[in-house]
Amino acid sequence: MTTSSLRLRAGLVSIVLLAAFLGIWHLAVRSTAPVATMSPEYAKLMGLTATQGKSAMPGPFDVGVKLWEHLKRPFYDNGPNDKGLGIQLGYSIARVGAGYLLAVLVAIPLGFLIGMSPLLSQALDPFIQVLKPISPLAWMPLALYTIKDSSISAIFVIFICSIWPMLLNTVFGVASVRKEWINVARTLEVGTIRRAFTVILPAAAPTILTGMRISIGIAWLVIVAAEMLVGGTGIGYFVWNEWNNLSITNVIIAILLIGIVGMLLDQILARFTRMVTFPE
Amino acid sequence: MATFDDPFDADRSLQSGCACGRHRSASEHEQAALALRCEPVESEEKRYEGVVASALMRAMFPQDLARRAFLKSVGASTALAALSQFFPLQTATEVFAETGAPEKKDLKVGFIPITCATPIIMAAPLGFYAKHGLNVEVVKTAGWAVIRDKTINKEYDAAHMLAPMPLAISLGLGANAIPFAVPAIENINGQGIVLATKHKDKRDPKDWKGLKFAIPFDYSMHNYLLRYYLAEHGVDPDTDVQLRSVPPPEMVANLRADNIDGFLAPDNICQRAIYDGVGFMHLLSKEIWDGHPCCSFAASREFITTAPNSFAALTRAIVDATAYASKAENRKQIAEAIAPANYINAPVTVLEQVLTGTYADGLGGVKTDEKRVDFDPFPWQSFAVWMLTQMKRWGQIKGDVDYKAVAEQVYLATDTRKLMTEMGLTPPASSYKSFAVMGKNFDPAKPEDYLASFKIRKAS
Numbered sequence: 001m002t003t004s005s006l007r008l009r010a011g012l013v014s015i016v017l018l019a020a021f022l023g024i025w026h027l028a029v030r031s032t033a034p035v036a037t038m039s040p041e042y043a044k045l046m047g048l049t050a051t052q053g054k055s056a057m058p059g060p061f062d063v064g065v066k067l068w069e070h071l072k073r074p075f076y077d078n079g080p081n082d083k084g085l086g087i088q089l090g091y092s093i094a095r096v097g098a099g100y101l102l103a104v105l106v107a108i109p110l111g112f113l114i115g116m117s118p119l120l121s122q123a124l125d126p127f128i129q130v131l132k133p134i135s136p137l138a139w140m141p142l143a144l145y146t147i148k149d150s151s152i153s154a155i156f157v158i159f160i161c162s163i164w165p166m167l168l169n170t171v172f173g174v175a176s177v178r179k180e181w182i183n184v185a186r187t188l189e190v191g192t193i194r195r196a197f198t199v200i201l202p203a204a205a206p207t208i209l210t211g212m213r214i215s216i217g218i219a220w221l222v223i224v225a226a227e228m229l230v231g232g233t234g235i236g237y238f239v240w241n242e243w244n245n246l247s248i249t250n251v252i253i254a255i256l257l258i259g260i261v262g263m264l265l266d267q268i269l270a271r272f273t274r275m276v277t278f279p280e
Numbered sequence: 281m282a283t284f285d286d287p288f289d290a291d292r293s294l295q296s297g298c299a300c301g302r303h304r305s306a307s308e309h310e311q312a313a314l315a316l317r318c319e320p321v322e323s324e325e326k327r328y329e330g331v332v333a334s335a336l337m338r339a340m341f342p343q344d345l346a347r348r349a350f351l352k353s354v355g356a357s358t359a360l361a362a363l364s365q366f367f368p369l370q371t372a373t374e375v376f377a378e379t380g381a382p383e384k385k386d387l388k389v390g391f392i393p394i395t396c397a398t399p400i401i402m403a404a405p406l407g408f409y410a411k412h413g414l415n416v417e418v419v420k421t422a423g424w425a426v427i428r429d430k431t432i433n434k435e436y437d438a439a440h441m442l443a444p445m446p447l448a449i450s451l452g453l454g455a456n457a458i459p460f461a462v463p464a465i466e467n468i469n470g471q472g473i474v475l476a477t478k479h480k481d482k483r484d485p486k487d488w489k490g491l492k493f494a495i496p497f498d499y500s501m502h503n504y505l506l507r508y509y510l511a512e513h514g515v516d517p518d519t520d521v522q523l524r525s526v527p528p529p530e531m532v533a534n535l536r537a538d539n540i541d542g543f544l545a546p547d548n549i550c551q552r553a554i555y556d557g558v559g560f561m562h563l564l565s566k567e568i569w570d571g572h573p574c575c576s577f578a579a580s581r582e583f584i585t586t587a588p589n590s591f592a593a594l595t596r597a598i599v600d601a602t603a604y605a606s607k608a609e610n611r612k613q614i615a616e617a618i619a620p621a622n623y624i625n626a627p628v629t630v631l632e633q634v635l636t637g638t639y640a641d642g643l644g645g646v647k648t649d650e651k652r653v654d655f656d657p658f659p660w661q662s663f664a665v666w667m668l669t670q671m672k673r674w675g676q677i678k679g680d681v682d683y684k685a686v687a688e689q690v691y692l693a694t695d696t697r698k699l700m701t702e703m704g705l706t707p708p709a710s711s712y713k714s715f716a717v718m719g720k721n722f723d724p725a726k727p728e729d730y731l732a733s734f735k736i737r738k739a740s
């Protein structure tokens with residue numbers, strides 16, 4: 001059995017699963033509810049759910065048509081509260097990028113420091129253990145109250161949620177660099193700084209990158225919730241705005257896009273991880 | 281006269297135009313003179329001109345007798361001509377209409393996407409802000425707590441708030457005490473009690489024990505009206521039913537999912553529940569208290585003192601928009617203007633039903649009530665006093681409260697009256713009025729007696 005034929009068969013199964021899913025979805029939301037008789041002028045004032053027994057849940061075709069509409073013009077701007085999906089995703093990615101980069105700038109140097117010093121590692125451990133499990137959204141009211149700016153608050157929330165996996169992985173990666181390698185460096189009288197960059201960093205890089213990969217996933221999860229909370233712009237706001245209009249079709253489209261963008265972000269980090277991985 | 285007319289014709293006047301020279305013909309001059317009298321005028325500019333001219337006349341003739349004698353002897357048109365000789369009436373009118381350049385032109389105003397915010401929202405697409413020299417961005421906001429925080433944080437210069445919220449913020453209930461002010465009420469009426477369709481035979485509130493109701497916010501007229509309504513029917517809102525604070529859009533979804541039995545909510549949400557076939561209109565809030573305030577236009581004291589001209593222009597735009605929205609014939613146009621995703625984001629049919637008052641009741645009937653929602657900007661201080669009595673009744677305020685002082689500090693009836701008079705509108709002369717809620721009279725002068733008269737209230 002060659003790998004190419006396995007891949008082919010896996011792809012086929014994927015397509016069959018997708019088709020089955022769409023088929024079941026389509027059947028499940030068919031209009032089946034009994035329609036009450038009503039006068040025409042009354043019916044004119046009512047929605048399709050009430051007049052034609054149309055399910056409140058849109059079918060795959062409704063979603064497809066709407067998705068096509070969005071894809072045709074992703075960057076329209078009808079004012080502060082109505083922008084195209086492309087723009088909304090752009091805002092979200094920019095927020096995630098800002099919060100995440102800040103977290104990288106803090107977590108990796110700090111992780112290095114903690115990983116190289118057993119004293120710091122033990123002293124800071126209780127704080128990290130307490131702060132780590134806090135849901136990032138729990139910070140939101142506090143952030144809004146102290147920072148007094150909702151978009152910076154959103155970035156702060158991304159920062160605080162993506163810092164822990166990176167920090168812990170960096171600490172772990174740095175602390176578990178093989179003793180022999182460090183000893184060899186010592187024997188060759190390599191300085192501390194040089195040792196950190198030429199021996200420890202390359203050795204710990206795969207672990208650090210894994211932490212970064214976990215972080216980006218969490219950051220993307222959190223941004224949607226954060227934007228739903230503070231509103232204004234972003235894909236989370238889009239979900240909220242369409243939820244406000246009870247437009248489930250648009251909510252489903254947003255869910256799909258959130259999934260795709262999340263996958264792309266993860267793939268990018270995965271590629272970086274492969275680049276720094278080394279065989280032992 | 282035309283260029284080629286014979287200047288030596290004795291029957292022709294060489295002077296083209298009128299006596300004062302500012303109008304093209306004598307008849308136009310007459311028209312302008314008419315505007316100086318206190319008669320209703322159509323356009324806003326004319327209204328301002330009238331106001332300015334009458335102020336000028338008053339200044340010149342402090343005694344009315346002298347003014348009348350002067351007008352009688354020379355006639356109104358000559359008087360106008362004479363006046364405009366040495367006083368630039370036109371320029372003064374323009375200056376007056378602007379009343380000082382706004383300190384800050386680009387403003388952000390937050391709103392919640394419900395029809396209560398109609399004047400705030402429509403002022404953007406229909407150009408009321410632009411008319412008063414402002415460039416306002418109206419920003420949709422996720423919920424009442426967020427709009428409160430963003431206004432306190434100065435991300436918004438002013439905002440759409442539930443009428444009791446500025447009182448609560450000023451008193452420091454549910455937030456740090458920050459002085460806020462209400463220059464205008466947004467809408468009156470326009471809410472409703474919607475029940476799930478399965479309760480269509482349960483119309484008597486006495487049978488509602490054990491039901492779950494949703495309200496949009498704790499400091500809302502919705503909360504106070506629902507509690508009032510239940511209590512009047514002998515149902516204690518704190519012990520006999522469950523009241524939950526739920527964001528309006530989630531109310532419809534929760535009603536569909538059977539998580540709640542009904543809600544007292546702002547419109548378009550009520551009508552939306554009917555439109556989607558999940559509930560019916562039990563009662564319009566108008567039937568509890570006709571003319572009750574619902575939402576307000578609010579700003580912090582700090583904004584008012586640092587940018588008084590911007591604030592005045594903003595208030596004028598809102599008052600203008602509110603006046604426009606109060607006319608039934610404009611309602612359809614407004615419904616279309618505020619329906620897109622940039623504003624309320626709701627089906628036009630739903631908004632039309634709310635604004636025009638011809639609506640499906642959810643039980644198969646079509647009802648008409650033109651005053652289902654109405655718009656009246658005047659911030660009656662008695663409204664504030666009533667809300668304070670209810671806040672105290674339900675334990676939101678503990679201890680004593682100086683009703684009058686708080687009402688006067690937050691509800692800017694005096695300033696709004698002045699502004700409305702300047703705009704040529706006729707605001708009420710008093711800031712207090714008594715009114716009846718479910719047939720029970722409220723006298724704003726005796727809030728404590730009113731409070732004591734309720735049997736059902738939170739024991740404090």
